[in-house]
Amino acid sequence: MVVDEYAQGRPTAALKPYVAGYSGYRQQGLPPMRHLGLPSPCLTMILTLDDPLVMESHPDPRQRPGRYDALIGGLHLSPAVITHDGRQSGLQVALWPLGCRALLGLPAGELAGLDVDASALLGEPAVARIRERLSAAPDWASRFALLDEWLTARSRQTSIRPEITYAWGRILGNVPVRTVAAEVGWSGHHLTDRFRAETGLRPKEAARVARFDRARRALRPGRPIAEVAAAYGFADQSHLVREFRSLAGCTPSEWLADQFDFVQALQLEPAHDGSHD
Known part of the structure; x- marks a missing residue:
């Protein structure tokens, strides 16, 4: 069976200073694909729903290829390369750099040019729980609402010059x-x-x-x-x-x-x- 789903969502008003938007995707039964993750003004958080995200290469060539259940990528000046074998599903969160302290607990500058395992920043239990809840949700609107709830609970008051x-x-x-x-x-x-x-x-x-x-x-x-x-x-x-x-x-x-x-x-x-x- 071929599945090819995409959805988009906006965060709640309280999260708009930190989050530019959400995207959801589910593909199955499609040809293998190689996708470029291009430079943008937003950091990227990806939470997979099923198979791990396969990073063929990172913006920093010194980083080795890897597989991630959840990933956070900092701002960068060269592309990342993501591959899949025809099956992938997950949610992507576009994070504003000036919201990084509030949601991730560190300045975006510390993630520059890097792709990191989200569990290393947010804690493995927290990432496992939100992925489980997202996987169990009945539709994309419900998943975006869960992201709103999760990120709002994570947000902290910070001071940026x-x-x-x-x-x-x-x-x-x-x-x-x-x-x-x-x-x-x-x-x-x-x-x-x-x-x-x-x-x-x-x-x-x-x-x-x-x-x-x-x-x-x-x-x-x-x-x-x-x-x-x-x-x-x-x-x-x-x-x-x-x-x-x-x-x-x-x-x-x-x-x-x-x-x-x-x-x-x-x-x-x-x-x-x-x-x-």
């Missing part, structure tokens, strides 16, 4: 780093150091990834790549192609041919920039 919160929103809004540094009253060097420690990327890297992510989401079969490049701030089509080669390891055309159907089903446009007070 207001300059970083402000800078995150401005940087993702494509404001030059020099301008943002002047607005918060810091030197460019100090802003870069503090921003990277909190999020895992330098300000210019975060702006680059955000621009790439917006352009990637706008790609469609039949839409000229040059049109997307112009709409999302690239100098020309060649500039966008170079960024794709650097951040995705392939061209936009290759990505559309190999990944579009799967990624379009899962990708959820972030509701906002993840800034919070």
Whole structure:
């Protein structure tokens, strides 16, 4: 029997400063697949429902391939590669970097470029319990509600420098780093150091990834790549192609041919920039 399910959900209002969105997927009886996990402005948490997640390669090539029942991936500048044999199921949570302290208990900077076993951060019993509850839930809406409940219970009040919160929103809004540094009253060097420690990327890297992510989401079969490049701030089509080669390891055309159907089903446009007070 062939199963090919996808679903998307938004977090409750209380979680929106921390969580951009949820995706659920269940596939069975399909051809084996190789999926690219591309750089984005959000960390990724994956909780599998059945078979482990198979990581063929990580953004950091020094990490060995592995299998995970639950995984958390930090912000990165190169793709991860996920494979499956035609069967996979799970839930993906897109986490804003500035919500990492509240939900995971550490700054996102400590996870930069890494994929880690979620049990190592959240505790094996806690991860096992939520996976069991998610597996037993009758539908995707119920699973998303369970994620809301679980993450709300995990959330803690934290203190992030207001300059970083402000800078995150401005940087993702494509404001030059020099301008943002002047607005918060810091030197460019100090802003870069503090921003990277909190999020895992330098300000210019975060702006680059955000621009790439917006352009990637706008790609469609039949839409000229040059049109997307112009709409999302690239100098020309060649500039966008170079960024794709650097951040995705392939061209936009290759990505559309190999990944579009799967990624379009899962990708959820972030509701906002993840800034919070």
